[in-house]
Amino acid sequence: MKNKLGTAVTLGFALFAMFFGAGNLILPPFIGLKTGDEWFSAIAGFFTTGIVSPFLGVLTVVLFGTSFTDLGRKVNPVVVTVLAVLIMLCIGPLVAIPRTAAATFEIGVKPLLPEFNNILFSLIFFAIVLALSVSESKIVDIIGNFLTPFLILSLGILVTIGIMNPTAAAESTGVTTQQSFVFAFHEGYQTLDVLASVIFAGIIISAAIDKGYTNAKDRFKITIAAGLISMVALLFIYGGLIYLGAHSGYEFSEKVSRTELLLNISHNLMGESGTLVISVAVALACLTTAIALTSAMGSFLQEFSKGKIGYKVGVLLTCLVSAFFSVKSVDEIIEYAVVILGFVYPITFALILTVLFFGKIIFSRTPYVAAVTTAGVVASLSVLQQLNVLVEPIETLKSWLPFSEHHLEWLLPSFAAFFIAAGFNSGRKAHREANAAD
Known part of the structure; x- marks a missing residue:
């Protein structure tokens, strides 16, 4: 050093x-x-x-x-x-x-x-x-x-x-x-x-x-x-x-x-x-x-x-x-990579953001799993759309999700799942503590 x-x-x-x-x-x-x-x-x-x-x-x-x-x-x-x-x-x-x-x-x-x-x-x-x-x-x-x-x-x-x-x-x-x-x-x-x-x-x-x-x-x-x-x-x-x-x-x-x-x-x-x-x-x-x-x-x-x-x-x-x-060719590799990345990227991003922002204050694993799982589900819709499966229904569903125009339709749902799971865990913990006090 x-x-x-x-x-x-x-x-x-x-x-x-x-x-x-x-x-x-x-x-x-x-x-x-x-x-x-x-x-x-x-x-x-x-x-x-x-x-x-x-x-x-x-x-x-x-x-x-x-x-x-x-x-x-x-x-x-x-x-x-x-x-x-x-x-x-x-x-x-x-x-x-x-x-x-x-x-x-x-x-x-x-x-x-x-x-x-x-x-x-x-x-x-x-x-x-x-x-x-x-x-x-x-x-x-x-x-x-x-x-x-x-x-x-x-x-x-x-x-x-x-x-x-x-x-x-x-x-x-x-x-x-x-x-x-x-x-x-x-x-x-x-x-x-x-x-x-x-x-x-x-x-x-x-x-x-x-x-x-x-x-x-x-x-x-x-x-x-x-x-x-x-x-x-x-x-x-x-x-x-x-x-x-x-x-x-x-x-x-x-x-x-x-x-x-x-x-x-x-x-x-x-x-x-x-x-x-x-x-x-x-x-x-x-x-x-x-x-x-x-x-x-x-x-x-x-x-x-x-x-x-x-x-x-x-x-x-x-x-x-x-x-x-x-x-x-490079363009061929980029073409098939789009589908793979459309699934993996949101999941990784959701994990990074939730752990970075809340890793020091929320210690239960459940909220992080909920966020990652939700990001994966939403990302799956985009993958299906790219594969020309259920294109119109998925397009309609994605239009209801905030930031879909920025390809960030997974962002708010994953954070919402995180907070819901965190709140559920907090309420369950408070209930257990109350029962223990009785």
């Missing part, structure tokens, strides 16, 4: 790089393109779900333990374990990790080597991830001290040039201020960062302990400092990329490829060198995230199997499954 600032910067950079993966890079320019001259409200929306919400996830874990499964003491071990499995599958080999490889190939390799085989690339990519993930104790230092500075530098160059010399003025796309906020807010789900935050928190906390921050109070301070540093870095990059999308001069279309848009923006700003810069940025962004997620998955499998699956075996299995799914 000799250098608190240096430790906070290393951990903060590592957390930034863990969060900043494929989705974080390709989504903001598309958001800017769609929202046009309302880009500032879009930044606010993306800031909410892409930066603030993940920070709350980290904050919740560090307040109540050292890993996400520690929240089981506040809620219910079985509920948290099931949720942890769903989260790990989303941020692991089914969605997030394959997307890092697919994005690296589409943006970082294909423009420079158009004939390169994507299957061969996937094997090379995950061989590198495997090599850098097998040493569990060195993950944070590898990412925070070596890879992230190059990532921030390459993206910083692109964003700074784009802000100083925008390709075109931002024009109206017919999207209102509110619509811009809502669209960017919902696109923030695709970063997967709220889900990843409760897992990454454990990695950062473990790294802080390894660096001598064994006291809970000191560990809290250094983790929060790291979180704030990552938030500032993310805001600069996200805001800059949204701005570049809004000032790209392209006409918006739903058929616009997110990866091609980013490539065209970088090429227009910096010519052939822009393609190289964005290729390096994508490779570093995706590699750092893939390493962190693979490491997290390896640790999770080891803990979940109670040691029957070792860390290194878990990392190898994760790389193999991820490589299989990574041959799909």
Whole structure:
């Protein structure tokens, strides 16, 4: 603990790089393109779900333990374990990790080597991830001290040039201020960062302990400092990329490829060198995230199997499954991820918010289980709707729920269930105490 600032910067950079993966890079320019001259409200929306919400996830874990499964003491071990499995599958080999490889190939390799085989690339990519993930104790230092500075530098160059010399003025796309906020807010789900935050928190906390921050109070301070540093870095990059999308001069279309848009923006700003810069940025962004997620998955499998699956075996299995799914295109992965995230995100968000706000004053598990269950039921309706099942009845039902236009129809029902369960428990406890007094 000799250098608190240096430790906070290393951990903060590592957390930034863990969060900043494929989705974080390709989504903001598309958001800017769609929202046009309302880009500032879009930044606010993306800031909410892409930066603030993940920070709350980290904050919740560090307040109540050292890993996400520690929240089981506040809620219910079985509920948290099931949720942890769903989260790990989303941020692991089914969605997030394959997307890092697919994005690296589409943006970082294909423009420079158009004939390169994507299957061969996937094997090379995950061989590198495997090599850098097998040493569990060195993950944070590898990412925070070596890879992230190059990532921030390459993206910083692109964003700074784009802000100083925008390709075109931002024009109206017919999207209102509110619509811009809502669209960017919902696109923030695709970063997967709220889900990843409760897992990454454990990695950062473990790294802080390894660096001598064994006291809970000191560990809290250094983790929060790291979180704030990552938030500032993310805001600069996200805001800059949204701005570049809004000032790209392209006409918006739903058929616009997110990866091609980013490539065209970088090429227009910096010519052939822009393609190289964005290729390096994508490779570093995706590699750092893939390493962190693979490491997290390896640790999770080891803990979940109670040691029957070792860390290194878990990392190898994760790389193999991820490589299989990574041959799909980025847009294909995003398309099937929407359905999965529409279910898991509200449940995780409900858990984070209720534990964060009430974990120190309401100790019964029942209210938390009620909130999570309610969020899951409401989220199931959206999943059915996306699968074209009972579309009109569900649309009518959702229209009665507050904040449905913001895709937050689960919020008030889950909090209502929480308070009802808390009140019921309080009344039952008072009744028992009265009977005992008699």
